[in-house]
Amino acid sequence: MRAQVGIIGAGPAGMFLAHLLHAAGIKVVVLEQRDRAYVEGRVRAGVLEQTTVQLMHRLGIGARVAREGLVHAGTTLCVDGEPFHVDFADLTDGGAVTVYGQSEVMKDLNLAADDRGIRIIYGAANVTLDGLDGDHPAVSWTKGKTMRRLACDFVVGCDGYHGVSRASIPADQLKTFERVYPFGWLGILADVPPCNHELIYANHQRGFALASMRSPTRSRCYLQCAADDRVDEWSDERFWDEFSERIGASFTARIVRGPSFEKSIAPLRSFVCETMRWGRLFLAGDAAHIVPPTGAKGMNLAAADVIVLGEAFAAWYGAGDSSGLEDYPRRALDRIWKAERFSWWLTNLTHRFPHMDVFDRHMQIAELSYLKRSRAAQTAFAENYVGLPLDF
Numbered sequence: 264m265r266a267q268v269g270i271i272g273a274g275p276a277g278m279f280l281a282h283l284l285h286a287a288g289i290k291v292v293v294l295e296q297r298d299r300a301y302v303e304g305r306v307r308a309g310v311l312e313q314t315t316v317q318l319m320h321r322l323g324i325g326a327r328v329a330r331e332g333l334v335h336a337g338t339t340l341c342v343d344g345e346p347f348h349v350d351f352a353d354l355t356d357g358g359a360v361t362v363y364g365q366s367e368v369m370k371d372l373n374l375a376a377d378d379r380g381i382r383i384i385y386g387a388a389n390v391t392l393d394g395l396d397g398d399h400p401a402v403s404w405t406k407g408k409t410m411r412r413l414a415c416d417f418v419v420g421c422d423g424y425h426g427v428s429r430a431s432i433p434a435d436q437l438k439t440f441e442r443v444y445p446f447g448w449l450g451i452l453a454d455v456p457p458c459n460h461e462l463i464y465a466n467h468q469r470g471f472a473l474a475s476m477r478s479p480t481r482s483r484c485y486l487q488c489a490a491d492d493r494v495d496e497w498s499d500e501r502f503w504d505e506f507s508e509r510i511g512a513s514f515t516a517r518i519v520r521g522p523s524f525e526k527s528i529a530p531l532r533s534f535v536c537e538t539m540r541w542g543r544l545f546l547a548g549d550a551a552h553i554v555p556p557t558g559a560k561g562m563n564l565a566a567a568d569v570i571v572l573g574e575a576f577a578a579w580y581g582a583g584d585s586s587g588l589e590d591y592p593r594r595a596l597d598r599i600w601k602a603e604r605f606s607w608w609l610t611n612l613t614h615r616f617p618h619m620d621v622f623d624r625h626m627q628i629a630e631l632s633y634l635k636r637s638r639a640a641q642t643a644f645a646e647n648y649v650g651l652p653l654d655f
């Protein structure tokens with residue numbers, strides 16, 4: 264098989280890139296180790312920046328997000344039960360985020376890929392990359408008992424944090440940075456109306472909580488939990504009791520409890536691999552960086568990476584201009600580090616750390632009190648939350 268660009272991973276980064284390249288007339292093949300139902304069913308991100316929504320419209324897959332997405336022009340922060348509101352629209356000249364689940368984004372991307380004949384090979388096992396440091400890279404995989412091979416000009420690793428692409432770069436060529444947080448996020452999905460029309464970020468002395476949603480009838484709620492907690496230790500009753508306590512008295516009465524149909528624990532980490540290009544391999548999305556989910560930036564960063572990379576490939580194939588490909592790591596990392604900073608800052612501001620003493624707690628409360636009263640501080644928060652412009 265042959266393609267101009269071989270893409271590893273059919274998550275948001277891989278599929279957004281496949282559409283961008285297809286629109287530029289570049290022949291792509293996407294290799295995905297799981298099946299389509301798994302990729303579309305994965306419950307993960309749910310808050311889209313404006314840049315991501317605009318990308319969906321540009322690719323002609325924006326009809327459903329326009330119809331069903333919940334536009335949030337603000338959010339509420341809560342300190343030990345005392346809420347205050349941050350008005351994104353007022354602070355950022357009409358800025359907003361859109362609540363729309365990652366699984367819905369994937370369904371929209373995949374349906375359009377069917378219509379456009381974009382080739383995605385699901386169930387590709389044992390993916391191996393070779394020739395990345397030469398002019399003729401290739402990707403091999405097995406499907407059943409058959410071994411297949413894709414020859415291409417470039418390979419793009421969109422295969423997430425645990426994928427094979429970053430691992431194919433020699434260890435002495437990798438420049439990485441990592442911070443692992445000493446807690447996790449326990450998340451549930453339940454078919455009950457959310458307790459507020461916008462998200463609530465709660466800093467409580469018992470730990471962080473986030474009230475989010477997927478629709479007016481489906482709640483997505485999170486609790487900070489111990490890094491080694493197990494899902495089976497958290498009955499729905501225990502979850503709702505703890506959530507009610509942390510989210511604060513102003514919202515407790517509005518909580519509608521219901522059985523969860525998804526419950527999982529996610530570890531929190533910050534990670535950047537600055538080696539986003541090695542020979543003819545490029546990395547994009549979670550393959551190159553991870554943020555703690557507090558700032559809702561992961562999927563949005565994946566989309567921003569591939570916008571930059573898509574432009575670079577279009578310039579290369581359209582006009583033989585390689586400057587965009589050479590500049591890709593610098594341009595992408597500039598945005599990535601800013602999103603890393605915001606996600607790290609918001610995590611530090613809202614979570615309870617095991618080492619925290621009374622002084623640390625006062626620092627958090629003082630900063631939140633400043634955020635509550637200062638328009639300048641709220642503007643900085645709002646413009647980062649709704650998403651900085653692409654080349655900020």
Ligand SMILES: Cc1cc2nc3c(=O)[nH]c(=O)nc-3n(C[C@H](O)[C@H](O)[C@H](O)COP(=O)(O)OP(=O)(O)OC[C@H]3O[C@@H](n4cnc5c(N)ncnc54)[C@H](O)[C@@H]3O)c2cc1C
Pocket residue numbers: 271272273274275276277294295296297302306307308309310311365387390421422423424425426427448450529547548549550556558559560561562563564565
């Ligand atoms: C609890 C939680 C909440 C989150 N909330 C938000 C949010 O509100 N907003 C936000 O923007 N982000 C959020 N994120 C992050 C977001 O989900 C990720 O950043 C996003 O999925 C990254 O997309 P990706 O395509 O880079 O990687 P992935 O979605 O991980 O996709 C990678 C794909 O590659 C495939 N793959 C892996 N290895 C191989 C291999 N060897 N061969 C072939 N295929 C392979 C995988 O099966 C997968 O389909 C959240 C994440 C979590 C866990």
